[in-house]
Amino acid sequence: MNKVLEFPRGFLWGSAISAHQTEGDNLHSDWWEWEHSKTRLEALKEKGLSPADFQSGAACDFYNRYEGDFDLLAQLHQNAFRLSIEWARIEPREGHFVDEEIRHYERVLAALKRRRITTFVTLHHFTLPQWLAEKGGFLKRASTEYFMRYIERVAPRLSPYTDFWLTINEPEIYASHAFLFGIYPPQHKSSLEMYWVTRNLIRAHNHAAVYLRTATSKPVSMAYHLTDLQPINIFAHFSRSLSHYLANEYVLQRTIGTCDYIGVNYYGHSHIGVFGRRLQSLSHHETSDMGWGIHPEGLERVLVDLKKFHKPIYITENGVADAADAKRVRFIKDHLYYAGRAIQRGVDVRGYFYWSLLDNFEWHHGFAPKFGLVKVDYATQNRSIRPSAREYAKIAADNLLIYE
Numbered sequence: 001m002n003k004v005l006e007f008p009r010g011f012l013w014g015s016a017i018s019a020h021q022t023e024g025d026n027l028h029s030d031w032w033e034w035e036h037s038k039t040r041l042e043a044l045k046e047k048g049l050s051p052a053d054f055q056s057g058a059a060c061d062f063y064n065r066y067e068g069d070f071d072l073l074a075q076l077h078q079n080a081f082r083l084s085i086e087w088a089r090i091e092p093r094e095g096h097f098v099d100e101e102i103r104h105y106e107r108v109l110a111a112l113k114r115r116r117i118t119t120f121v122t123l124h125h126f127t128l129p130q131w132l133a134e135k136g137g138f139l140k141r142a143s144t145e146y147f148m149r150y151i152e153r154v155a156p157r158l159s160p161y162t163d164f165w166l167t168i169n170e171p172e173i174y175a176s177h178a179f180l181f182g183i184y185p186p187q188h189k190s191s192l193e194m195y196w197v198t199r200n201l202i203r204a205h206n207h208a209a210v211y212l213r214t215a216t217s218k219p220v221s222m223a224y225h226l227t228d229l230q231p232i233n234i235f236a237h238f239s240r241s242l243s244h245y246l247a248n249e250y251v252l253q254r255t256i257g258t259c260d261y262i263g264v265n266y267y268g269h270s271h272i273g274v275f276g277r278r279l280q281s282l283s284h285h286e287t288s289d290m291g292w293g294i295h296p297e298g299l300e301r302v303l304v305d306l307k308k309f310h311k312p313i314y315i316t317e318n319g320v321a322d323a324a325d326a327k328r329v330r331f332i333k334d335h336l337y338y339a340g341r342a343i344q345r346g347v348d349v350r351g352y353f354y355w356s357l358l359d360n361f362e363w364h365h366g367f368a369p370k371f372g373l374v375k376v377d378y379a380t381q382n383r384s385i386r387p388s389a390r391e392y393a394k395i396a397a398d399n400l401l402i403y404e
């Protein structure tokens with residue numbers, strides 16, 4: 001039997017992107033530098049991969065094409081959008097702020113406001129200006145002062161067009177991928193460094209949040225990457241609790257006090273073994289093109305677990321790599337269904353942002369994964385709306401999910 005789930009009035013229906021992944025030509029960033037570095041090029045060559053597929057280049061040329069992309073948003077009945085501001089453009093050299101780039105973002109956000117779209121603005125989404133990366137970036141305690149100086153420049157200017165701030169995107173992923181697993185630049189592999197970076201991100205967020213709340217009176221959060229972790233058996237309960245604390249709660253507990261709401265990025269679930277090992281889920285599940293398990297039920301558990309903080313929640317990212325667009329409708333509907341169940345259980349969920357509006361540059365995976373509601377032909381920069389986007393648009397327009 002079909003179930004009808006009505007979402008609360010004023011629910012935000014949107015999608016999300018980040019600057020480096022879509023804008024193109026982010027020349028002064030650490031990622032750009034790394035994508036063109038000898039180490040990176042040699043590593044790709046060794047695997048027989050073509051560098052062009054792993055260099056952001058013009059990406060989706062969103063920097064120039066935002067008006068057209070926002071028309072698509074409006075056409076798809078989305079009433080909210082999440083994007084990030086690129087620090088490396090605004091401060092390409094230490095202490096040298098480029099007013100024209102701040103004006104660019106004023107124009108971008110004004111273009112959303114003209115379409116009556118609620119804006120979520122992220123101030124740090126994985127990339128740094130290269131000069132700051134050379135100084136050690138978030139490894140150094142001084143990063144907070146640099147972050148604050150940048151924010152104090154941009155926030156007063158962008159605040160008239162910003163409805164919600166997100167200070168830092170997924171500190172957990174950034175710290176682990178760049179400083180422990182050696183995946184993102186600077187490709188370090190040190191648990192001590194990961195710890196320091198995490199501490200500095202927490203510090204930077206708390207300073208930024210206090211400033212943003214007082215200076216702009218707009219609600220602030222981080223975009224937390226939260227994973228549903230389940231014990232493999234009764235003996236694994238303790239290691240599951242420890243993993244949950246380290247993966248999800250450590251940053252949350254130290255930053256929630258300065259957040260007005262909670263931004264949740266949800267991508268999935270793992271089982272935890274007796275000795276804390278993360279395993280793919282044991283239950284039968286579908287996978288994305290990237291081999292990631294699809295676990296909509298986990299979203300309900302993650303959301304219910306956040307009820308204790310008594311803050312509004314926005315799902316700031318949730319998406320699937322699916323080039324054929326064969327699983328995306330099911331993916332969205334299933335996740336919305338479990339978000340809806342959490343709402344029925346009293347969790348104050350107020351919005352959902354699909355990742356992503358556009359196919360884009362998927363970090364170290366390059367251009368192959370296709371997360372977009374809208375397909376991008378990178379050679380021509382043509383956009384085409386995928387059928388799943390139209391299904392999502394219907395849900396957004398009706399504020400209602402009919403769930404089979």
Ligand code: BGC
Pocket residue numbers: 018021169170173225265317355362363
């Ligand atoms: C990040 C995005 C990324 C997405 C899919 C999130 O961790 O915030 O930048 O593209 O996951 O991997």
